[in-house]
Amino acid sequence: MNRKDDHLKFALDSMSKKNGFDEYMLEYISIPSFGLNDIDTRTKIGEVVFEYPFFINSITGGSEKGDKINKDLEYVSEKTGIFLFPGSYSPFLNKEEVSYPKNQGVNLGIDKPVNLHLEAISKTNAKFLQVHVNLIQEIVMPEGERNFETWESNLKDILSTVKIPVILKETGFGMGRGSFIKAKELGVKILDISGKGGTNFAQIENRRRNKEKKYYEEIGYYTTESLEIAKEFKDDFEIIASGGIRHPLDVVKALALGAKAVGISKTFLEILEVNGRDALIDTINTWKEDIRNIMLLTDSKNIEELRGKIRR
Numbered sequence: 001m002n003r004k005d006d007h008l009k010f011a012l013d014s015m016s017k018k019n020g021f022d023e024y025m026l027e028y029i030s031i032p033s034f035g036l037n038d039i040d041t042r043t044k045i046g047e048v049v050f051e052y053p054f055f056i057n058s059i060t061g062g063s064e065k066g067d068k069i070n071k072d073l074e075y076v077s078e079k080t081g082i083f084l085f086p087g088s089y090s091p092f093l094n095k096e097e098v099s100y101p102k103n104q105g106v107n108l109g110i111d112k113p114v115n116l117h118l119e120a121i122s123k124t125n126a127k128f129l130q131v132h133v134n135l136i137q138e139i140v141m142p143e144g145e146r147n148f149e150t151w152e153s154n155l156k157d158i159l160s161t162v163k164i165p166v167i168l169k170e171t172g173f174g175m176g177r178g179s180f181i182k183a184k185e186l187g188v189k190i191l192d193i194s195g196k197g198g199t200n201f202a203q204i205e206n207r208r209r210n211k212e213k214k215y216y217e218e219i220g221y222y223t224t225e226s227l228e229i230a231k232e233f234k235d236d237f238e239i240i241a242s243g244g245i246r247h248p249l250d251v252v253k254a255l256a257l258g259a260k261a262v263g264i265s266k267t268f269l270e271i272l273e274v275n276g277r278d279a280l281i282d283t284i285n286t287w288k289e290d291i292r293n294i295m296l297l298t299d300s301k302n303i304e305e306l307r308g309k310i311r312r
C-alpha cells in the first residue's frame, strides 16, 4: 500500500482524545433581535467571498483511492457551493494530464521551489495556493526530509511571485507565537493555523510502522490555543482555523475566537468513506442550517458580531 493510502486508512481510526473547543462556551442570548433570514453567514478570504464560513480542507490525492476521494469531494463541493482545498499536488508535478480538481484551491509543500508552485497553479486554475508545512511528520518519518534550509527562501519566492492569495498552512500541530512572528517577517498574510485536536500525523506515522514514539504526538498547539495567540496578530493576518472540527458548534466557536473561515478534513473524510458522497452533502447542508441557528443563539447577525461572544 502506498504512503498516501496508509495515511487515509490510519487517519480514519485516529482522533485526538482532547479537543480544546470543549473548554469553551458560547455566549447564549435568550432574546434575539432579528430572525434567521436576517443572518449573513458570508465571509471573505483574500478577495474571495464564501457564502458559508467553512470549507473542505486538504485530504490527499495522487493514488487511485485519493483520486476517487478528490472526485467525490469535487462533486460535493459543486452540489453544496462549499469550497474545496484538495490535498497535495505533488504526485501530479511534471505530468501532462492531471486529475486534480480545477478552479478551487491547490496545495503544495513549502519544500518545493516557486516554479513548481507556479506549475500547480497554472494546471489547476486555482483561486488559492495553500503552502503546507509538515515539519513534525517529516521528522517522525524515517524516510522524511532532513534538510530544511530552503523552506524560508522558497516561501519568500512564492510570496513575491504568486498572483493569487497564498495561505501558509499547518497540518495538525498548530502555530504559536514563534511561527506567527516568522510568518509575519516573511510576508505571509493568510494563515491556516491547523492545530491539534483532530488528525495527528505523528500518531499516523507511529501506527504505520508500529513504533511507539508517542512523545512526538504531544508537540504543538491545540487549535483553540493557536486562535488565542493569534489575537495578538489580528492586524497582521487573516486567520483560518482547522484541526479537530467535529460539528457546527466547533465552527462557530472558532469564528467567535477570531477565525475568518474554518477548514474540515477528517470529519468530512469519515462521512464520505463510511456513508458516501450524498451523506456528506446532507451533512454539509445541515451544518449550514445549524451555523445559522447557532449564530442566532448568540444574537449575531454576521460573523463580525460573533467575535468575542465566547468564554472559557
Ligand code: FNR
Pocket: 007, 008, 011, 057, 058, 059, 060, 061, 086, 087, 088, 107, 130, 132, 133, 169, 170, 171, 172, 194, 195, 197, 198, 199, 242, 243, 244, 245, 263, 264, 265, 266, 267, 269
Ligand atoms: C491531510 N492533511 C493534509 N494537509 C495538507 O496541507 N496537504 C495534504 O496533502 C494533506 N493530506 C492529508 C491527508 C489525510 C488523510 C488527512 C486526514 C489530512 C492535513 C489536513 O488538511 C489538516 O490540516 C489536518 O488533518 C487537521 O484537520 P482535521 O483532520 O483534524 O480536520
